[in-house]
Amino acid sequence: MKKIGLLNGPNLDRLGKREPEVYGSVTLDEIEDKVKNKAASCDCEVDAFQSNHEGALIDKIHEWGDVGFSGLILNPGGLTHTSVALRDAVVASGLRSVEVHLSNIHAREDFRHRSLVSGIVDAVVAGMGHHGYMSALRYLSEEG
């Protein structure tokens, strides 16, 4: 059974209320439930974690790497564009990883076009709303 971490960063706890025209109307609880339910059908188990704090996200990535998780689905929120430390944690964990964004960051403000994470993950999904998380799970469950 593959163990996969589902990590969401700052402000993603506000999904459903936060700019629904950009991020959709599905809440984070609903996304986590959908991913966990899907995991059961592809012989995976998903552990979900959200924090608004960079250090807590980094600690969780280290923990999942140390206990031998198989993969990581991560939406670092705004930290995508700023956090060298988060990027370094993903590399250090050795986890296969997929970066997910609900919105198409390349069709938005210039400062969102650059991701510090994209260069070190296995795959990137952007603009598919909550479906992106499901695609990431499917990829991680079938590859590696």
Ligand code: DHK
């Ligand atoms: C989520 C955020 O919170 C933003 O800061 C990113 C990302 C985009 C998303 O589309 O899921 O720029």
